Amino acid sequence: MIACPDCDYLHRLEELPAGAKALCVRCHAVLYRHIPHSLERATALYAAALMLFLLANAFPIIALEVGERVERIHLLSAAGAFFRHGMAELGVLVFITSILFPLVTLIGTLYVLVAVRAGWRAPWMEAAFRLARKVAPWSLVGVFMLGLLVAVVKLMDLATVLPGVSLYAYGGLLVVAAAANAHLDDGVVWPRHHHPPGPVPPPGSARQHGLMGCHVCALVSPAGETASCPRCDAPLTGRKHDAVVRTWALVVSAALLFIPANLYPVMTVTRFGRGEANTILSGVEELIANGMWPLALLVFFASIVVPVLKLGVLSFLLVSVQRASTWRPRDRTLLFRVTEVVGAWSMVDVFLVAILAALVRMDALALVVPGIGVTFFAGVVVLTMLAAHSFDPRLIWDHGEARS
Numbered sequence: 001m002i003a004c005p006d007c008d009y010l011h012r013l014e015e016l017p018a019g020a021k022a023l024c025v026r027c028h029a030v031l032y033r034h035i036p037h038s039l040e041r042a043t044a045l046y047a048a049a050l051m052l053f054l055l056a057n058a059f060p061i062i063a064l065e066v067g068e069r070v071e072r073i074h075l076l077s078a079a080g081a082f083f084r085h086g087m088a089e090l091g092v093l094v095f096i097t098s099i100l101f102p103l104v105t106l107i108g109t110l111y112v113l114v115a116v117r118a119g120w121r122a123p124w125m126e127a128a129f130r131l132a133r134k135v136a137p138w139s140l141v142g143v144f145m146l147g148l149l150v151a152v153v154k155l156m157d158l159a160t161v162l163p164g165v166s167l168y169a170y171g172g173l174l175v176v177a178a179a180a181n182a183h184l185d186d187g188v189v190w191p192r193h194h195h196p197p198g199p200v201p202p203p204g205s206a207r208q209h210g211l212m213g214c215h216v217c218a219l220v221s222p223a224g225e226t227a228s229c230p231r232c233d234a235p236l237t238g239r240k241h242d243a244v245v246r247t248w249a250l251v252v253s254a255a256l257l258f259i260p261a262n263l264y265p266v267m268t269v270t271r272f273g274r275g276e277a278n279t280i281l282s283g284v285e286e287l288i289a290n291g292m293w294p295l296a297l298l299v300f301f302a303s304i305v306v307p308v309l310k311l312g313v314l315s316f317l318l319v320s321v322q323r324a325s326t327w328r329p330r331d332r333t334l335l336f337r338v339t340e341v342v343g344a345w346s347m348v349d350v351f352l353v354a355i356l357a358a359l360v361r362m363d364a365l366a367l368v369v370p371g372i373g374v375t376f377f378a379g380v381v382v383l384t385m386l387a388a389h390s391f392d393p394r395l396i397w398d399h400g401e402a403r404s
C-alpha cells in the first residue's frame with residue numbers, strides 16, 4: 001500500500017503495462033511509472049551524463065577575444081569570480097548549484113543503479129538515493145546554460161565570443177541528463193511487491209486511517225510504530241513539521257529582500273573607462289534596446305515575474321490552509337507543483353553576473369564587477385525555493401477530510 005505524496009490518499013500498487021503511469025485518483029499526481037528496461041537504460045544514460053559532466057569541467061567553456069587579448073573561462077571560473085570580488089557566499093552558492101549538486105545527483109544515482117544491477121547490497125544505498133533525490137532540485141545545469149546564453153548575447157557587440165569544447169559537452173549533458181531522469185523508474189530501486197496483491201485500501205487518506213506515508217518512497221506504515229520508513233529509511237513525520245509557520249517566515253523574508261534586490265545594481269559594467277551600474281530591470285531594458293526581445297522577455301519573466309508570482313501563490317496557499325478552505329483542492333495542488341518547478345529559473349540572473357564577471361576582466365577596456373544587488377537577489381531565490389520545499393501540499397486536503 002502507498003500514500004500519494006501530494007495529498008496522502010491511499011492506493012494499492014497494481015501491475016502496470018509497459019510505458020504506463022499510475023495517477024492519484026484524488027489529486028492526479030503521478031504515483032509511479034512502468035518504464036521498460038529502466039535499469040539498463042537509466043544506468044547507461046547516467047554513466048554517459050557523468051562522463052559529459054567531467055568533460056564539461058575539464059576544458060574552457062567559453063572564450064572572449066578583444067583585439068589581441070583572449071580570456072578563457074572554465075565552468076569553475078563562474079564561482080571563482082564571486083570569490084575574487086569578496087562575495088564568498090555567492091561563490092559557494094554558484095559552486096554548489098552548478099557543480100557540486102549536479103555531481104552528487106549523478107554519482108549518487110549511478111552508484112545505486114550499478115549496485116541494483118549487480119545484485120549487490122551496497123552500503124548506504126538508501127541514503128545515497130535519498131541524497132540524490134534531495135539535491136536534484138538544486139542542481140541547476142539548465143539554468144546555468146541559459147545564463148551562458150544570455151551572457152554570450154550581451155557580449156556580442158563588445159567582443160568576439162568563442163565557444164569552448166566544454167560548451168558542447170555541457171549542452172550534451174543537458175539532453176542526456178533529462179533523458180536519464182525520464183528513464184529512471186523508482187520501482188527499480190524500491191522493488192514493488194506485486195505478489196500476492198495486498199488488500200484494497202479503505203477510501204481516504206493515510207492519516208484518516210492512522211497510517212503514515214513516506215515522503216520519499218510513498219510506502220505506508222502504521223503511525224507511531226516506527227520512526228523511519230522500513231523500506232528507504234527516511235524519517236517518518238506524517239506532515240512536515242511546522243510547515244505553515246516556516247513557509248510564512250521564508251515568504252516574508254524573501255519579499256523584504258526583493259526590494260533592495262531591485263533597487264541596488266546587480267553589476268557595474270565598464271566599457272572604455274566609462275562605468276555604468278546595472279539593476280535587474282535596466283539589464284532587461286538594455287536587451288530590449290539591442291533588439292533582443294525574446295531574451296529580454298525570458299530574463300524579465302525569470303527574474304521579476306517568477307519571484308513575484310511565487311510569493312503571491314505561496315501566500316495564497318498559506319492563507320487558504322489557515323482558513324481551512326475546501327475550495328478546489330486539486331487546482332491548488334497543481335498551482336503548488338508549478339511554483340515548485342519554475343522557481344529555480346530565477347537563478348539565471350545570478351549565473352549571468354557570475355559568468356560576466358569571470359569573463360570580462362580587461363581593466364579599463366572592459367570590466368564587469370558584481371554589485372550588492374545580486375546578493376539580495378540570490379537571497380530572494382534561495383528563500384523562495386526553501387519556502388516551496390517547506391510547504392506541505394497535503395495540508396490543502398486535510399480540512400476537506402475533516403468535514404466530510
Ligand SMILES: [Zn+2]
Nearest residue numbers: 004007024027
Ligand atoms: Zn494525490
Ligand SMILES: [Zn+2]
Nearest residue numbers: 214217229232
Ligand atoms: Zn520510504
